[in-house]
Amino acid sequence: MKNASAYYEHSCVTCNARMHSVFSVIQGDHLSELNLHKSCTTYKKGQLIFSENGLPMGLFCVNSGKIKLSTTGPDGKEQILRLVKGGDILGYRALLSSDRYHCSAVALEDCSVCIVDKQYFLKLALEQKELCVAIFKKISEDLKHAEQHIVSLSQKNVRERMAEAILFFKATYGFDADGQTLAIQLSREEIADFVGTSTESAIRLLSEFNGDKIIELVGKKIKIVNIAKLEKTANLLY
Amino acid sequence: MKNASAYYEHSCVTCNARMHSVFSVIQGDHLSELNLHKSCTTYKKGQLIFSENGLPMGLFCVNSGKIKLSTTGPDGKEQILRLVKGGDILGYRALLSSDRYHCSAVALEDCSVCIVDKQYFLKLALEQKELCVAIFKKISEDLKHAEQHIVSLSQKNVRERMAEAILFFKATYGFDADGQTLAIQLSREEIADFVGTSTESAIRLLSEFNGDKIIELVGKKIKIVNIAKLEKTANLLY
DNA sequence: CGGAGAATATGATAAATATCATATTCCGGC
DNA sequence: GCCGGAATATGATATTTATCATATTCTCCG
Numbered sequence: 415m416k417n418a419s420a421y422y423e424h425s426c427v428t429c430n431a432r433m434h435s436v437f438s439v440i441q442g443d444h445l446s447e448l449n450l451h452k453s454c455t456t457y458k459k460g461q462l463i464f465s466e467n468g469l470p471m472g473l474f475c476v477n478s479g480k481i482k483l484s485t486t487g488p489d490g491k492e493q494i495l496r497l498v499k500g501g502d503i504l505g506y507r508a509l510l511s512s513d514r515y516h517c518s519a520v521a522l523e524d525c526s527v528c529i530v531d532k533q534y535f536l537k538l539a540l541e542q543k544e545l546c547v548a549i550f551k552k553i554s555e556d557l558k559h560a561e562q563h564i565v566s567l568s569q570k571n572v573r574e575r576m577a578e579a580i581l582f583f584k585a586t587y588g589f590d591a592d593g594q595t596l597a598i599q600l601s602r603e604e605i606a607d608f609v610g611t612s613t614e615s616a617i618r619l620l621s622e623f624n625g626d627k628i629i630e631l632v633g634k635k636i637k638i639v640n641i642a643k644l645e646k647t648a649n650l651l652y
Numbered sequence: 653m654k655n656a657s658a659y660y661e662h663s664c665v666t667c668n669a670r671m672h673s674v675f676s677v678i679q680g681d682h683l684s685e686l687n688l689h690k691s692c693t694t695y696k697k698g699q700l701i702f703s704e705n706g707l708p709m710g711l712f713c714v715n716s717g718k719i720k721l722s723t724t725g726p727d728g729k730e731q732i733l734r735l736v737k738g739g740d741i742l743g744y745r746a747l748l749s750s751d752r753y754h755c756s757a758v759a760l761e762d763c764s765v766c767i768v769d770k771q772y773f774l775k776l777a778l779e780q781k782e783l784c785v786a787i788f789k790k791i792s793e794d795l796k797h798a799e800q801h802i803v804s805l806s807q808k809n810v811r812e813r814m815a816e817a818i819l820f821f822k823a824t825y826g827f828d829a830d831g832q833t834l835a836i837q838l839s840r841e842e843i844a845d846f847v848g849t850s851t852e853s854a855i856r857l858l859s860e861f862n863g864d865k866i867i868e869l870v871g872k873k874i875k876i877v878n879i880a881k882l883e884k885t886a887n888l889l890y
Numbered sequence: 891c892g893g894a895g896a897a898t899a900t901g902a903t904a905a906a907t908a909t910c911a912t913a914t915t916c917c918g919g920c
Numbered sequence: 921g922c923c924g925g926a927a928t929a930t931g932a933t934a935t936t937t938a939t940c941a942t943a944t945t946c947t948c949c950g
Contacts, residue, residue, distance in 0.1 A: 428916070486801070486806035487709065488889040511792035516799065540785070543778045547748075550894090554749035560721070560798035561733050567805035567850030569725035582845050585758050602928065610806030612908055617929060626728075634927090651726040810937070840898065851940055855899060871946095872897090 424454045424477060424528065431477045434501030436552055439544035449536035454463035463527065464505060470515060472529040474504035479525025480587060480598055483517040484607065496556065497522075497586050497598075500582040503552065509535065510553070550652040570649060572611045576619040579609045580629065580636060583602045590605065595637045623647075653886045655759040662692045662715060662766065670737030671716045674790055677782035689772040694764045701757035701765065702743060708753060710767040712742035714776025718825060718836055723844065732846040734794065735836075736822050737759075741790065747773065748791070762830060762838065779868045814857040815886035818867065818874060833875045861885075 422521070426432055426449040432440075440448060454477070455462055463474065466485060475496055483496040483504070495517055498504055508515045509532060514517035539545050566575050587598040600608075620636070623629045628644050630637040636646060662689040664670055664678075678686055679845050681829075692715070695701055701712065704723055714736055721734040721742070733755055736742055746753045747770060777783050804813050818834070825836040844854035858874070863869045868875040876882060 424877045438688045446886070485803060486774075486889075487803050488887045491809065492808050493803045493806050495802060508796055510788035511796075512789070513792065513796070516796055540781045546784060550748035551750070552793075553788075553795060554751065555797045557745055557791060557798060558749075558754055560795060560802060562735060562799050562850075563733045564805060564848075565723060565725050565799060567802060568731050569727065569729050574726075610802075614909080614926090614929085615707055615907065618929095621929070645803070649726045661914095802926065851897090852899085852939080859899070 419590055424526065426448055426452065429528075431475070431500040436545060436548035437501055438553060439548055440538075441543060441629075444542065446537070447532065448538065451531040454526060454528045456524065457521040458486070459512060459523045460519055461521045461526075463521060464515055466515055468515045468520045470505050470508040470532060472532045473506055473509055473535045473569065474519070475528045475530060476502045477528060479527070480522040481527075482517050482522050482604070483519050485491050486508040488598060490560065492604075492607045493610070495560070496603060497583070497608075499587060506517075506549065507553065507556075510539075510549070518634070520609075520650070522600070539635045565651075567610050572609065572615055572627060573622075573647065574649045575609045576605075576616065576623070577628075577644050578624075580638065580644060581648055583636075584638065589638075590635075591625075592637075594639065595635050597632055601634070628648045662688065662764070663687055663790045664766075667715065667766075669713070671736045673713060674741055674783060674786035675713070677786055678776075678780060679690070682776070682780065686768065686772075686776065689769040692764060692766045692875055694762065695759040697759055697761045701759060701763075702753055704753055704756045704773060706769060707754045708743050709748040710770045711773045712740050712757070713766045713768060714740045714742060715764040715766060718760040718767075720758050720760050721838045721840070722758065723755045730827070730842075730845045732842060733798070735821070739826060742786065745791065745794075746786070748777075748818075760838070803889075805848050810853055810856055811846065811860075811885065812887045813847045813849070814843075814854065814861070815866075815882050816888070817843065817890075818861075818876065818882060819879075821874075821887055822876065826890055828873075828875075831876075832877065833870060833873050837872055839872070 426437070427445050432438060437448065452472075452475070455477070457627070462468070463481065465491070478500045479500040481496050481504065483498060484492050484494045487493050490534050491591050498519070504519055505515065507513070539549055566578055570578070582597050583600070587596065589595060590597050590647070602617045602620070603613045606613045607615060611619075620629070620631060623644075628638075628640050628647065630639050664675070665683050670678075671675060672792045682722065688709075690713070695717070701719060702708070716738045719736040719742065720732050721723045721736060722732045723731050725731050736757070742757055742765070743753065745751070777787055794874065804816055808816070821834050821838070823837050827833060828835050840855045840858070841860070847854060849857075858867065858869060861882075862869050864876050864881070866876075866885065868877050
C-alpha cells in the first residue's frame with residue numbers, strides 16, 4: 415500500500431465537518447485563529463494516524479473518512495474500541511489527561527484530518543465555555559458507550575453482540591445510497607476484534623444471520639434486510 | 653436494614669477528602685462559596701444514593717465510605733462498572749452531558765457524602781480552569797479504565813479476569829491494617845457482577861485461588877498471600 | 891438460642907465458544 | 921489472465937463456562 419500522507423489546504427471557516435464537531439460552537443475571530451493553529455493531512459486506507467503509547471502532539475479533527483481506534487490485548491490480539499468519522503475529534507483523551515495514547519488510530523479508508531496545535535487547543539478549551547461544554551459532552555458520551563460495551567461483553571452471548579455490533583456500525587456510519595448496505599467495510603477479523611470473539615465465530619455468525627434472512631452478504635459488504643429481527647437478536651436494553 | 657439518610661455538618665474548607673478530589677485546586681473565597689452550595693448526607697450500607705435513569709440534581713462528593721456504581725443488563729443481571737471511595741466525585745458524567753444517570757450508586761458501607769448544587773458546580777467548572785482540567789483528567793481516567801475493562805472482558809478468560817479484579821480491588825481500596833487483607837468486602841455475587849461471570853464460577857475461582865495459595869479466604873474477606881502469582885495469573889498488560 | 895432464609899460451596903451436566911484443520915474464494919501485482 | 925498469499929468459509933473437536941442440583945454454612949431476627 416502507498417502510504418505517504420499529504421499536506422493540503424482546508425479552512426476551518428468554511429469546513430463542513432466542523433459544523434458537526436465540538437468546534438461548531440467556535441465563531442468569528444476565534445475561528446480564523448483556530449485556522450492558524452492547525453494543519454491538514456490526508457491518510458490512505460490502512461495508514462497509521464497515531465500509535466499506542468505515543469505522546470499526543472495535537473488534536474486530530476476528522477474532516478472525512480473513517481478511522482478505527484484499537485488497542486492490543488495481553489496476548490497480542492487487537493481490540494477495536496471506537497469507530498470515528500468526519501466531524502469527530504481524535505486523540506482528545508490523552509491530550510486532556512496529559513497521558514500517552516492508549517489506542518492506535520488507523521484509517522479504514524482514505525481520510526482527511528486536521529491537526530490542531532496541542533497548547534492552542536487546551537487554551538481554547540479552557541477559554542471558550544461552549545467548547546468546554548462540548549468536550550465534556552463528547553467525552554461523557556464516549557464513557558457511556560464504553561460502559562454499555564462492558565455490559566454487553568459481560569452479559570450477552572456472541573450472537574447478541576454480533577447483532578448489536580451490526581446495529582452499531584449502522585448507527586455510526588449509516589447506509590450506502592440503497593438505504594440497506596452498511597457504509598463501512600470491515601474485515602471479518604476486524605468485526606471479531608470489535609465484538610470480542612474469534613474470527614471464525616464472527617464468520618460463522620454472519621453466515622448464520624445470512625441464512626436467517628437477517629442480513630445479506632454482498633461481497634464483503636453487509637446489507638441489513640430485516641432490521642426488526644436484527645434488533646430482536648441483539649437483545650437490546652437501551 | 654435501617655436506611656434513613658441523615659443530614660450533618662461538614663465544611664469544605666477543612667474537608668480532608670477534598671484534598672484528594674478534583675476540588676483540591678479550589679482555594680480561598682471560592683472554597684467558602686463552594687461550602688454554601690453544598691449539603692452533607694450520610695448513607696447506610698446498602699442504601700441507594702441515586703438510581704439508573706434518574707435526573708441528576710447535583711454532584712456527589714464522597715467524604716468517606718465505599719460505593720459501587722452499577723447498571724442492569726438486558727436480562728436483569730447487575731453489572732458493576734466503577735468502585736468509588738472518599739475523595740471521589742460521583743454522578744459527574746450525567747451532569748456534564750445533561751443526561752440521566754445510566755448507573756445506580758449504592759453504598760457498600762456507611763458513607764458520608766456531600767451534594768454540590770448542579771448549577772453552581774457547572775458554573776465553577778467553567779470558571780475555574782484548574783477545576784476544569786481536574787475534571788478532564790478524572791473523566792479521561794474513567795474512560796481509560798472502562799476501555800481497559802473492555803479489553804479484559806473481550807480477551808481474557810474468567811480466571812485471568814478474577815485475578816485482575818482482586819488486584820483492582822486492592823488498587824482501589826487497599827489493605828486492612830495487616831497489609832494483606834483487602835479493605836473491601838463484596839459478596840461473591842458482587843464480585844461476579846464485576847468480573848462478568850456467574851456467581852458459581854466466581855465462588856469456584858476464589859476457592860481455586862485459595863487452594864493454589866494465591867489468596868486466603870478469611871470469612872468473607874480476601875487476603876492476598878502471593879501477589880506475584882496473582883499478577884501472573886491476571887496476565888497483565890499494563 | 892433456635893430456626894429460616896440467604897450466601898457460600900461443590901459436583902454433574904449442558905451449552906457456548908475457541909481452536910484446529912482444510913477447503914474455497916478473493917484480490918493485488920505482474 | 922494468472923499466480924500466490926490472504927481472507928473467507930465450514931466442519932470436527934476441545935475447552936471453557938454456565939446452568940442445574942444439592943449440601944453446608946452463615947446471619948439475622950424473633
